[in-house]
Amino acid sequence: MTSEKLLELQLTDSHIDLLRNRMPKLPEVVASNGADAEVAAWGRTHAQLQGRITELEAAITVSEHANAAIAIKRSRLEQQLKTVIAPREAEALMHEIALLNAQRSDLDDEELAAMDSLSEAEADLAENAAKESLVRDAAAVAAERAAAARAASEADIAASTIVREALRSEFDAEMLGRYDSMRLAHNGVAVAKLNGLRCEGCHLDLSRGEVDEMKRAPIDELVECSNCGRLLVR
Numbered sequence: 001m002t003s004e005k006l007l008e009l010q011l012t013d014s015h016i017d018l019l020r021n022r023m024p025k026l027p028e029v030v031a032s033n034g035a036d037a038e039v040a041a042w043g044r045t046h047a048q049l050q051g052r053i054t055e056l057e058a059a060i061t062v063s064e065h066a067n068a069a070i071a072i073k074r075s076r077l078e079q080q081l082k083t084v085i086a087p088r089e090a091e092a093l094m095h096e097i098a099l100l101n102a103q104r105s106d107l108d109d110e111e112l113a114a115m116d117s118l119s120e121a122e123a124d125l126a127e128n129a130a131k132e133s134l135v136r137d138a139a140a141v142a143a144e145r146a147a148a149a150r151a152a153s154e155a156d157i158a159a160s161t162i163v164r165e166a167l168r169s170e171f172d173a174e175m176l177g178r179y180d181s182m183r184l185a186h187n188g189v190a191v192a193k194l195n196g197l198r199c200e201g202c203h204l205d206l207s208r209g210e211v212d213e214m215k216r217a218p219i220d221e222l223v224e225c226s227n228c229g230r231l232l233v234r
């Protein structure tokens, strides 16, 4: 009687343990974690593209300033060119102007490339932005489902806990202490069934003599497996 009730308590505790262990692995919870990861990935892409756009805009501004500086220098040189008479001086000025033109041409090429990259990044940003509500809505729906699945598990645990408390009230403190410390020592399973010669807790066989002795013991006397120490239900 005692040992059967104890086995019942063990099965209830094992059921509660199983529900708790399963909670983070529930498909709805796993799906919700996945959807949250998608939102995080979306945010990273968004920030990355924004950073790229800021960089390119800054590079374009730098090019424009450099171009403006070259334009000022060139018009000054062109003014000088109108006033010089010596052909050597004119030649030197013309050479400087040609160098400035070459610099400007390089800058223009760089700026054009940056502008191409900028419009590409802006298009990517717009494309990514269009996905935002999709990703966020999916995560919200998944979170709701996960919460519902968790609540169902919690309700199951609560119901089993009521059964557990009712069962525990049938034992005295000493028995409960023994049971609880055994559960701690044996990975949650303190009570096992004796199936023939085999302990269902450690799956090892006891000797025929041990089992015969257990069977002769009074029904209320608790016996332990000589291999694993769990309480055995005959």
Ligand SMILES: [Zn+2]
Pocket: 192, 199, 200, 201, 202, 203, 204, 225, 226, 227, 228, 229, 230
């Ligand atoms: Zn055992």
